Every structure is written in structure tokens, then in C-alpha cells.
Amino acid sequence: MLNISRNSIKHLIDVDSFESYHLTRSSNQSRRRIRILLYLLMTGFVFLFLPWTQNFRSKGTLTALKPEHRPQTIHSIIPGRIEQWFVQEGDFVTKGDTILFLSEVKEQYMDPDLLSRTQLQVDAKELSVKSYEAKIKAQEQQLVALKENNTLRKEQAQNKLKQANLKVLSDSIMLEAEKVSFLVAEKQFLRMEKLYTEGLKSLTDLETRKIKLQESQAKALSAENKLLGSRNESISATIELNAIDNDFRDKLAKVSSERFSALSGQYDAEAGVNKMKNELTNYTVRSGMYYVLAPQSGYITKAIQVGIGETIKEGAQIISIMPQNYSLAVEIYVDPIDLPLVKLESKIRFIFDGWPAIVFSGWPELSNGTFGGKVFAIDNFTSTNNKYRVLVVPDPDEEPWPEALRIGAGADGIALLNDVPVWYEIWRQMNGFPPDYYTLQESKEIKSQAK
Incomplete structure (x- = not known):
């Protein structure tokens, strides 16, 4: 009540009969709620710390x-056709177990005797290498023989040249001796001619001395001619000596060229052998890839390629495996x-x-x-x-x-x-x-x- 007027009617109204009035009146329950709210606030404040x-x-x-150790997929290393399965999903396989068998699909590998025939080609190439080796050895022996022959021929030519030079020297000495004899004979003829003029010698003596002069002159000319022949022989010996070296170099170059050609052929044959061996090894390794093996122990989880006769490409996923450990x-x-x-x-x-x-x-x-x-x-x-x-x-x-x-x-x-x-x-x-x-x-x- 507002109690504005002095005349009160409070005693005329029964306020306890109004429920809303009871709600506005203070009670112990409202104090309890306030107390709970304060506790909650204090608890929340403590909770913050x-x-x-x-x-x-x-x-x-x-x-x-x-x-x-993670799940992995097994791939096909070569293209092929599925011929037989050896496992199924859920099987446990150990490392090296066969999973499936593939057959060849490329025509260059379909020959059943491919390995043996390739081995025959390798053997033939190796024989070719051996023949080149024998040829090279023969040419090396030929080079040794050429060098020895050249040494002997040079010694022979040098001896011949020395003989020619000595003969030239001997003929030149003889020529000088004949020249001296000719001068002596000429002087003797002049004295004989003077004596004949004076009447001291006969004509026969003069003619005899003249004949000796002509013989001496002939011997001098012969000695000079012989000297020129000896000099020609010396020049021929020198030319022959030089020809020996030229002929040796020519033959040496020819044999060396043939030897290098043989070496080149040998290297080509060896390269061919290595290439054929490489192909043979590849064929051998490829033949072992027809069986797909488990790379490690584990469980087969899912077959990606299925069926028989299905062709798969190189590197295609075949099956997935979960490692054991x-x-x-x-x-x-x-x-x-x-x-x-x-x-x-x-x-x-x-x-x-x-x-x-x-x-x-x-x-x-x-x-x-x-x-x-x-x-x-x-x-x-x-x-x-x-x-x-x-x-x-x-x-x-x-x-x-x-x-x-x-x-x-x-x-x-x-x-x-x-x-x-x-x-x-x-x-x-x-x-x-x-x-x-x-x-x-x-x-x-x-x-x-x-x-």
C-alpha cells in the first residue's frame, strides 16, 4: 500500500487471500537463494585460479x-599375361613366396630357345675376339721380324758403304800415283827428246820413251775412271742405305696400320660380346620375372588385377600386401x-x-x-x-x-x-x-x- 491517505483501509482487506501478495513478501527462501548465488560466485572466482x-x-x-613396414602394392616389372594365381586375399605369405605366374606378351622374347641361341651368339663373338687376338700377335711378331731384318740390312748396307768409301780412297791414291808417274814419264820424254835433238840418243830410244809416256797417261786415265766408278758405288751404297730406312718405314706403317685395324676389330668384337652378354643377362633376369614373388612377409589384403588371361602393363599394380611385423x-x-x-x-x-x-x-x-x-x-x-x-x-x-x-x-x-x-x-x-x-x-x- 502507498499509504497516501490518512484513512486506512488495510484492516478492511484480507491480503493473505491474494497469492501475488505472498510472492512479494520477503521470506527465508529468498535469502537462501542469495546465499547460494554468492557461493557459486565465490566458487567460480576460485575456479579461475x-x-x-x-x-x-x-x-x-x-x-x-x-x-x-607400411602397406604396399606389388607391381609387375614386365608386361605380361596372367596365367596362374597362387594366393588369395587374406592369405599369409612369407618373403619369396610365389604370388602369380605371368607369360610373355612381347614377340621379341617369345622364342623358347632365346637363352641358348643368345649364348651361341656370345660364343661366336668370343671366337671372333680370339681370332683378332691371334692376328694381332702375328702382326706383332711381324713387326719384330721387320725391325730385326732392318737392323741387319742396315748393317750390311753400312759395311758396303764403308767398302765403297775405302775403295774410293784407294782409287784416289792410285790416281795420284799414276799422275805422278805420268809427270815423271813426261819429263823423261822431254829429256829424251832433247838428247835426241842433240844427237846423244837414238830415235829408237825416243820412241820407246814416248810409248812409256802414253802408257803412263793411259794408266792415269784408267785410275781416274776407276776412281769415278768407286765414287758411283759409294753413292749407290748411300742411296741403298737410305732406301732401306724408307722401305722399312713403309712396311712398318703398313703392318702398324693393319695391327691397329685388327685392334679396332678386336675392340668392336669385345664390345659386341659385352653387349650380347648384357642381353643374355637381361633375358635370364627377365625369365625369372615371370613369377611375381612376395617382397616381404605379410598378409594379402587386396587383389587389384584379377582373372586369368588378363594382360597387365609394365609397372601395373597387381596386389597389395600388409607387412607382418x-x-x-x-x-x-x-x-x-x-x-x-x-x-x-x-x-x-x-x-x-x-x-x-x-x-x-x-x-x-x-x-x-x-x-x-x-x-x-x-x-x-x-x-x-x-x-x-x-x-x-x-x-x-x-x-x-x-x-x-x-x-x-x-x-x-x-x-x-x-x-x-x-x-x-x-x-x-x-x-x-x-x-x-x-x-x-x-x-x-x-x-x-x-x-
Whole structure:
């Protein structure tokens, strides 16, 4: 009531009969509600100062840690036609087991006697190489004989030249002697002629002396002629000596040319032999590729090529195999903004598909059903989804991962970072800031360095 008038009618109205009036009257229940609200506010205020573990989450899949342990497909090295299957999906195979048999489809390899005939060609080429080797040896012996013959012929020609030179010397001495004899005979004839004129010698003596003069002159001319002949013999011996060297060089060049031709033929034959051996080896290796073998022990998961008589190309996928032994790892992808927070040996919790879990992200101690891991490798370049791939292996200090996990299963990763108050995390989330990049100790070190 407003009680504006002095005349009160309060005693004339039964206010207890109005329900709305009861609601406006103060009671102990309203005080209790206020008290509960105050407790809630105090509890919320205290909650703001509780520790909170910063984290970020990322989806991933299970994979094998080593590349050779991951699921792989077996390819056909050669083109062929499927003739027989030896396995089926789900079978376990060991390394070296036969998976299927292929037949040849290229006409150049269809000859059943291809290996033996190629071997015959190799043998023929090797015989050709041996014949070239024998020819080269014969030519080398011919070169040795030419050199020895040339040496002997040169010695013979040099001796002949020396004889000719000595004969020239002897004939020149004889010519000088005959010249002296001719001069003596000429002087004697002049004296005899003077004596004949004076009447002291007879005509017969004069004629005898004249005959001796003519004989001496004839001997001088003969000696001169003989000297010229000896000189001609010396010149002929010199020419013959030079001809021997020229003839030797000519024959040597001819034999050397034939030898080099034989060497060239030998090298060509050896190249042909190596080429034929290479082809023979290729044919032998190719013949062993008709049987496709398991590269490692594992389980046959899916046959990509099926049927009998189907032709497949070179490098075509035939069948997929899952290795028997492998080490599990989780492959997660991290946003670039979160990458600086991830380091080697960083702790990460996982929720695997098929394993129930109760997760409190900020309080990992209260979570149940998660499994621990640590970062093993971080890619240095983004993947096709513009995120960085991170490999996480089981943490040896945590509970082992379930044995029933299979490669390809999903995993939800939770990377655990710094411990901060709840109010700080709320403030960070409201402002869109990333989690702390530094620990408390690192922050102190950075501040001390700045000072």
C-alpha cells in the first residue's frame, strides 16, 4: 500500500487471500537463494585460479613408423599375361613366396630357345675376339721380324758403304800415283827428246820413251775412271742405305696400320660380346620375372588385377600386401600456428577410434582411456593440406598402446603444453592468442637476457 491517505483501509482487506501478495513478501527462501548465488560466485572466482594445461588437438591416423613396414602394392616389372594365381586375399605369405605366374606378351622374347641361341651368339663373338687376338700377335711378331731384318740390312748396307768409301780412297791414291808417274814419264820424254835433238840418243830410244809416256797417261786415265766408278758405288751404297730406312718405314706403317685395324676389330668384337652378354643377362633376369614373388612377409589384403588371361602393363599394380611385423606410429597434421609449440620428445595424448575415453583437456590427470605418445619426427615442409605432418610413437614411460590397433585407424591427438591459470586460458581464448610459446623458466631467461 502507498499509504497516501490518512484513512486506512488495510484492516478492511484480507491480503493473505491474494497469492501475488505472498510472492512479494520477503521470506527465508529468498535469502537462501542469495546465499547460494554468492557461493557459486565465490566458487567460480576460485575456479579461475585453478591450474589449466594448455593444449591443442589434431586428428590423425595410425601408420607404421618405418616406410618398409607400411602397406604396399606389388607391381609387375614386365608386361605380361596372367596365367596362374597362387594366393588369395587374406592369405599369409612369407618373403619369396610365389604370388602369380605371368607369360610373355612381347614377340621379341617369345622364342623358347632365346637363352641358348643368345649364348651361341656370345660364343661366336668370343671366337671372333680370339681370332683378332691371334692376328694381332702375328702382326706383332711381324713387326719384330721387320725391325730385326732392318737392323741387319742396315748393317750390311753400312759395311758396303764403308767398302765403297775405302775403295774410293784407294782409287784416289792410285790416281795420284799414276799422275805422278805420268809427270815423271813426261819429263823423261822431254829429256829424251832433247838428247835426241842433240844427237846423244837414238830415235829408237825416243820412241820407246814416248810409248812409256802414253802408257803412263793411259794408266792415269784408267785410275781416274776407276776412281769415278768407286765414287758411283759409294753413292749407290748411300742411296741403298737410305732406301732401306724408307722401305722399312713403309712396311712398318703398313703392318702398324693393319695391327691397329685388327685392334679396332678386336675392340668392336669385345664390345659386341659385352653387349650380347648384357642381353643374355637381361633375358635370364627377365625369365625369372615371370613369377611375381612376395617382397616381404605379410598378409594379402587386396587383389587389384584379377582373372586369368588378363594382360597387365609394365609397372601395373597387381596386389597389395600388409607387412607382418611393424612398429605403430600416429601421423597427425599440425596447423602452422601451432608448429612452434611442437618439439621432438613432446608429450601427446591420444584417443583411438573404438576405445572409449573420458577426456578433460585442461586436466589430463583426470582423463581416462587415453594413451601417451611422444613426438618422433616433424616434417620441414607442409603437406598437400597446408599443414605440417608429425609422427608420434608410443611413450615407453606410459601404458602400451592396445595390441588390437590396426594401421589406418583414426586417432585424436591432444598436445599438452604449459600449465597456466584458468582465467589466463579464458582470456587467451577470448582474444584469440596462441598458447604460450615459452615455459616459465625460459621466460625468466629471456627477461634476464633483455636486462
